[in-house]
Amino acid sequence: MDIEKIRNDFKILDKGVIYLDSAATSLTPDCVVNAVIGYYNDYNANIERGVYSFSQEASKEYEEAHQKVAHFLGASEEEIVFTKNCTYGINLVANALKFKKGDNIVTTLLEHHSNYLPWLRLRDRYGVEVKRIKPSKEGFFNLKDFKEAIDSNTKIVAVTHVSNCLGTIIPVFEISEIAHKNNALFLVDGAQSAPHFSINLKELGCDFFSCSGHKMLGPTGTGVLYIKKELWDKIEPFEIGGGMIKSVDIDDFTTADGWEKFEAGTPNIAGGIGLGAAVEYLNKIDMKNIEEYERKLTIKMMEGMKKIKNLIILGPDDPEKRTGVIPFKVPNMSPHEIAFVLDEVANIAIRSGLHCCHPLHNSVLNEPDGTARASLYFYNSEEEVDIFIQTLKEVM
Amino acid sequence: MVKRIKLNGEEIKLTIKDLCHKGDFGNYKITIEKNITFDLDLMSKKLQKEFKIDKLHKLFMIIKKTPISISIARHGKIMIEKVDPDTPEKALEIAKTILETIPGYEGIV
Numbered sequence: 001m002d003i004e005k006i007r008n009d010f011k012i013l014d015k016g017v018i019y020l021d022s023a024a025t026s027l028t029p030d031c032v033v034n035a036v037i038g039y040y041n042d043y044n045a046n047i048e049r050g051v052y053s054f055s056q057e058a059s060k061e062y063e064e065a066h067q068k069v070a071h072f073l074g075a076s077e078e079e080i081v082f083t084k085n086c087t088y089g090i091n092l093v094a095n096a097l098k099f100k101k102g103d104n105i106v107t108t109l110l111e112h113h114s115n116y117l118p119w120l121r122l123r124d125r126y127g128v129e130v131k132r133i134k135p136s137k138e139g140f141f142n143l144k145d146f147k148e149a150i151d152s153n154t155k156i157v158a159v160t161h162v163s164n165c166l167g168t169i170i171p172v173f174e175i176s177e178i179a180h181k182n183n184a185l186f187l188v189d190g191a192q193s194a195p196h197f198s199i200n201l202k203e204l205g206c207d208f209f210s211c212s213g214h215k216m217l218g219p220t221g222t223g224v225l226y227i228k229k230e231l232w233d234k235i236e237p238f239e240i241g242g243g244m245i246k247s248v249d250i251d252d253f254t255t256a257d258g259w260e261k262f263e264a265g266t267p268n269i270a271g272g273i274g275l276g277a278a279v280e281y282l283n284k285i286d287m288k289n290i291e292e293y294e295r296k297l298t299i300k301m302m303e304g305m306k307k308i309k310n311l312i313i314l315g316p317d318d319p320e321k322r323t324g325v326i327p328f329k330v331p332n333m334s335p336h337e338i339a340f341v342l343d344e345v346a347n348i349a350i351r352s353g354l355h356c357c358h359p360l361h362n363s364v365l366n367e368p369d370g371t372a373r374a375s376l377y378f379y380n381s382e383e384e385v386d387i388f389i390q391t392l393k394e395v396m
Numbered sequence: 397m398v399k400r401i402k403l404n405g406e407e408i409k410l411t412i413k414d415l416c417h418k419g420d421f422g423n424y425k426i427t428i429e430k431n432i433t434f435d436l437d438l439m440s441k442k443l444q445k446e447f448k449i450d451k452l453h454k455l456f457m458i459i460k461k462t463p464i465s466i467s468i469a470r471h472g473k474i475m476i477e478k479v480d481p482d483t484p485e486k487a488l489e490i491a492k493t494i495l496e497t498i499p500g501y502e503g504i505v
């Protein structure tokens with residue numbers, strides 16, 4: 001992988017920022033920006049409606065974007081719904097399923113609020129029980145806890161693939177087996193996995209997989225929800241209207257098949273096309289190369305940080321069990337102070353605070369002020385990691 | 397929240413933006429929307445009566461008065477943590493003490 005060449009594809013890097021907040025949103029390469037501009041400048045039209053060529057071209061590009069994302073995730077085109085973000089995809093599922101009193105939902109205390117609050121609301125709405133599995137401080141689970149919690153009344157199990165706070169990779173396939181043995185559905189929050197390693201949804205064992213397009217080089221306002229083909233009939237779209245029907249008469253309607261059923265109204269056409277360009281770019285670099293390079297950078301960063309006296313890294317110590325999301329704390333400086341100072345001193349962008357995981361920080365980590373979090377992506381360089389370590393030493 | 401301050405006779409935008417926090421206290425970042433360079437040495441001298449100077453670096457300074465912690469960056473940025481009550485107005489009130497140490501500061505418009 002030629003990092004210098006890759007870095008040249010990201011115009012924003014000319015500004016000299018050391019961007020270590022890709023877990024929040026990734027930078028956008030020129031090819032994605034150009035795909036968005038191309039839509040607006042060359043064939044701006046609504047999709048699936050017009051006979052004229054611009055509309056045909058826009059429809060073709062938008063459909064092809066679904067194909068590209070499907071190929072990227074190992075799914076079929078019809079199974080890939082474009083959303084506005086990962087949160088939307090999870091809410092779509094939570095609102096599409098039917099629950100009754102006595103049902104239960106199993107999730108965990110490791111989750112981002114986006115994969116936690118939609119389930120809590122169902123508890124309040126329908127009186128279903130929400131069981132929450134507690135991870136260790138490193139973000140690991142004991143599968144026995146899932147075996148005990150999931151039963152014949154479990155409607156859905158919703159678990160993150162990678163923790164956005166600790167970087168821990170969760171063995172979701174094993175959890176899916178427990179869920180399916182009990183006839184429960186299984187949803188994976190892939191916001192922090194899809195951008196960083198190769199995903200094959202056919203092999204992952206999930207029924208739903210939601211991720212953010214904007215964390216994997218796509219434009220903001222993009223996300224993806226995979227809905228397994230066998231479930232299309234069982235779940236109702238919670239938004240209905242234009243663009244998602246097969247037929248309508250004065251009293252009735254039938255919905256379209258596949259992703260169209262879940263994309264009511266005019267979608268984010270430019271964003272979707274941009275997302276198609278993003279996954280094409282990722283495929284060209286190859287997710288295997290990205291994973292390998294990020295692991296190397298993660299090891300370098302962790303080794304450098306470990307040499308800083310009194311700095312504490314949270315999450316797994318074993319780089320094979322984590323991604324390049326590296327939370328840390330230093331004595332006598334709050335997470336926000338660290339982030340503020342790194343920005344001022346060396347134009348380094350990191351995240352600080354509770355990372356939308358209040359239950360984890362309060363009930364598991366016992367870190368009420370949260371952590372500082374550096375998160376890597378394949379466009380980061382070893383030199384940037386060196387500057388980050390050096391600056392940390394200087395300001396602590 | 398966006399306010400305006402007067403500095404050497406000129407009106408300048410001041411943005412007050414809340415940061416991630418847990419709920420009991422607020423954390424805010426206040427930015428002077430103009431190229432400005434603080435004289436941190438001078439500011440620390442003026443503020444040391446009221447605050448403990450926790451860190452003084454050529455590019456930033458961290459000062460504390462329990463439970464409040466204020467980080468000041470040389471390029472016109474101020475971050476205030478543990479603002480109670482958690483309102484931008486309270487953050488601005490605390491920030492006034494810092495703004496008053498800037499030569500030429502004439503107040504909030």
Ligand SMILES: Cc1ncc(COP(=O)(O)O)c(C=O)c1O
Binds near residue numbers: 084086088112162192
């Ligand atoms: C694990 C996880 N889930 C969900 C989300 C929400 O993603 P989005 O902002 O795209 O809705 C995030 C965002 O940081 C995340 O890290």
